[in-house]
Amino acid sequence: MNNILVFPMVLPLITGVILIFLRPFIKLQRWVTFGVMAVNTGISLYILQKIQKDGILRLDFGGWEPPFGILFVGDSFSLLLVLTASIVTAIILLYAFHSLDAAREKMYFYPLVNFLVAGVIGSFLTGDLFNLFVFFEVMLLSSYALVSLGGSKMQLKHGIIYMTINVVSSWMFLIAIAYLYGTVGTLNLAHISQRIAESGQTPILTVISILFLIVFSLKAGLVLYQWLPGSYSAPPAVIGALFGALLTKVGIYALYRMFTLVFYHEPAITHTLIGIMAGVTLIGGSIGAIAYNDIRRVITYNVVIAVGFILVGLAVLTPAAVEGAVIYLVHDIIIKALLFLTGGTMIYLTGTARIENMSGLIRNYPMLGWIFFITMLSLAGVPPLSGFLGKVLVGQGAAETGSYLLLALAFLSSLAVLYSLLRIFLNAFWGETIISEEDEIPLKKGRLVPLVVFTLGTIALGLGVESIAVYASDAANVLLNPDIYIDAVMNDN
Amino acid sequence: METIIIILAGVLVSVATYLVLSKNLIRVILGTSIFSHAAHLLIMTMGGLKEGSSPLLGEEAATYTDALPQALILTAIVISFGVTSFFLVIAYRAYQETNTDNLDILRGIKDE
Numbered sequence: 001m002n003n004i005l006v007f008p009m010v011l012p013l014i015t016g017v018i019l020i021f022l023r024p025f026i027k028l029q030r031w032v033t034f035g036v037m038a039v040n041t042g043i044s045l046y047i048l049q050k051i052q053k054d055g056i057l058r059l060d061f062g063g064w065e066p067p068f069g070i071l072f073v074g075d076s077f078s079l080l081l082v083l084t085a086s087i088v089t090a091i092i093l094l095y096a097f098h099s100l101d102a103a104r105e106k107m108y109f110y111p112l113v114n115f116l117v118a119g120v121i122g123s124f125l126t127g128d129l130f131n132l133f134v135f136f137e138v139m140l141l142s143s144y145a146l147v148s149l150g151g152s153k154m155q156l157k158h159g160i161i162y163m164t165i166n167v168v169s170s171w172m173f174l175i176a177i178a179y180l181y182g183t184v185g186t187l188n189l190a191h192i193s194q195r196i197a198e199s200g201q202t203p204i205l206t207v208i209s210i211l212f213l214i215v216f217s218l219k220a221g222l223v224l225y226q227w228l229p230g231s232y233s234a235p236p237a238v239i240g241a242l243f244g245a246l247l248t249k250v251g252i253y254a255l256y257r258m259f260t261l262v263f264y265h266e267p268a269i270t271h272t273l274i275g276i277m278a279g280v281t282l283i284g285g286s287i288g289a290i291a292y293n294d295i296r297r298v299i300t301y302n303v304v305i306a307v308g309f310i311l312v313g314l315a316v317l318t319p320a321a322v323e324g325a326v327i328y329l330v331h332d333i334i335i336k337a338l339l340f341l342t343g344g345t346m347i348y349l350t351g352t353a354r355i356e357n358m359s360g361l362i363r364n365y366p367m368l369g370w371i372f373f374i375t376m377l378s379l380a381g382v383p384p385l386s387g388f389l390g391k392v393l394v395g396q397g398a399a400e401t402g403s404y405l406l407l408a409l410a411f412l413s414s415l416a417v418l419y420s421l422l423r424i425f426l427n428a429f430w431g432e433t434i435i436s437e438e439d440e441i442p443l444k445k446g447r448l449v450p451l452v453v454f455t456l457g458t459i460a461l462g463l464g465v466e467s468i469a470v471y472a473s474d475a476a477n478v479l480l481n482p483d484i485y486i487d488a489v490m491n492d493n
Numbered sequence: 494m495e496t497i498i499i500i501l502a503g504v505l506v507s508v509a510t511y512l513v514l515s516k517n518l519i520r521v522i523l524g525t526s527i528f529s530h531a532a533h534l535l536i537m538t539m540g541g542l543k544e545g546s547s548p549l550l551g552e553e554a555a556t557y558t559d560a561l562p563q564a565l566i567l568t569a570i571v572i573s574f575g576v577t578s579f580f581l582v583i584a585y586r587a588y589q590e591t592n593t594d595n596l597d598i599l600r601g602i603k604d605e
Binding site for chain 1: 521528536539568569575576579580583591596599602
């Protein structure tokens with residue numbers, strides 16, 4: 001039994017419940033939440049090492065062996081994401097300590113973050129389709145609360161849009177589960193995969209797979225991303241950073257899991273469709289990122305572009321591309337958090353979100369300017385930084401399979417990313433300094449430290465990418481050979 | 494029996510779709526709630542309606558009814574209850590802030 005596998009999910013869940021009763025003690029809430037994320041980081045690092053040694057781990061709850069019970073399955077892909085999510089949440093919390101207003105902190109911000117993380121990590125670890133639905137709901141419910149926490153008109157408006165979209169897509173998730181259960185008679189992912197491999201992916205299963213594709217596309221922001229820019233830019237920067245770093249990634253993870261483990265028999269239909277959707281997302285995201293003058297909009301459209309880019313890896317499905325996509329996913333969690341926090345800091349310092357009202361910030365805040373510059377280069381995929389290897393590998397995969405259109409779109413979108421952020425950089429940091437020294441809002445250390453940590457993180461991940469490439473190639477290996485996963489889950493060990 | 498339930502689920506879905514597409518926020522919320530009822534009926538039918546005796550070891554029957562769909566529905570009902578109640582709270586709060594439950598007017602609120 002590998003009981004340790006449940007801890008990354010259960011720790012934040014229990015902490016969240018306990019913290020509800022400790023409402024007046026904000027300081028305690030802060031450090032307990034931070035401590036939980038730090039412990040989670042340690043645990044997931046340990047499990048990740050254990051997986052390299054012992055192979056895929058599984059935990060059957062209540063001793064019910066698969067396919068009868070619910071279970072957690074830990075492979076390199078899941079644990080890599082759990083690890084990154086824990087680290088990034090911890091650092092985002094550091095920023096929250098110094099930037100979030102007291103009213104929001106008092107209104108259960110920390111319990112909600114704990115629940116959000118529990119939902120996200122649970123979704124990464126579960127090996128059961130219905131359990132995945134439940135963890136999605138845990139994550140979504142806390143995100144509904146976080147989107148509208150504070151209750152400004154803009155937040156409520158986008159909260160309502162966000163909730164409606166997600167409630168309808170959760171309903172479609174249930175429908176898809178019902179159809180799949182009616183067809184194959186099981187909900188254990190490995191068992192479903194086994195049964196589909198036996199019976200062949202009949203047309204009805206392909207239709208169900210497309211229903212799942214729509215559901216997860218809504219969650220991930222693939223093509224159906226129209227809700228995303230509004231609801232990610234309405235709440236404060238900290239919450240936006242949590243969403244941008246974690247939420248869409250869960251949808252992407254689910255897409256990767258479903259379309260490599262379960263529905264991989266008809267790539268001509270499903271994976272072609274994913275390729276088309278990824279292409280459209282890249283185009284739409286790029287147009288959005290270039291079109292707006294509002295920093296928050298530009299940033300949120302950058303989230304959309306990344307979703308399209310990562311799914312190019314799933315569409316071409318070669319070892320290089322999947323490995324690249326895994327690395328890029330890890331990079332994207334870090335860099336999106338950094339991007340949201342940097343943007344949030346700029347808005348806080350200037351009191352406006354529009355780039356035409358900012359100018360010459362580099363003189364006032366040189367450090368922030370350089371951090372933004374490095375973020376921009378990392379997002380565009382300039383070599384020493386972390387975005388580079390992922391982009392190269394995904395591009396290599398696309399070239400190997402001859403998907404030149406996707407290849408062109410993927411790299412043109414990098415240019416769009418660079419252009420959209422360069423425009424912010426030129427407008428906001430260069431030019432005449434308009435904030436005089438007396439009016440300057442001091443940039444406190446508490447806000448700057450998390451940004452510096454993330455920046456060092458993206459540089460370190462870029463220089464030391466070899467260290468995670470081992471895990472990423474193992475993750476890609478499991479994703480491309482479903483038998484390894486099925487064997488680990490269905491056979492006694 | 495299965496056919497009738499499936500048709501019922503279809504009717505519920507069409508009613509819910511009509512409600513979700515209306516301009517009144519409360520109707521939208523009711524629509525999402527009816528959506529979930531339709532999904533629950535569908536899950537139950539997909540698992541097969543009562544085919545044998547209840548799935549207990551004491552019952553020595555030839556066939557047993559699949560109990561899993563009911564467990565799934567129970568979970569889904571709890572979730573949809575929670576989500577609907579939270580949605581209603583958000584709608585009420587939005588009404589307090591903006592004095593309207595009309596989605597067209599809500600949509601016109603400028604992002605500051």
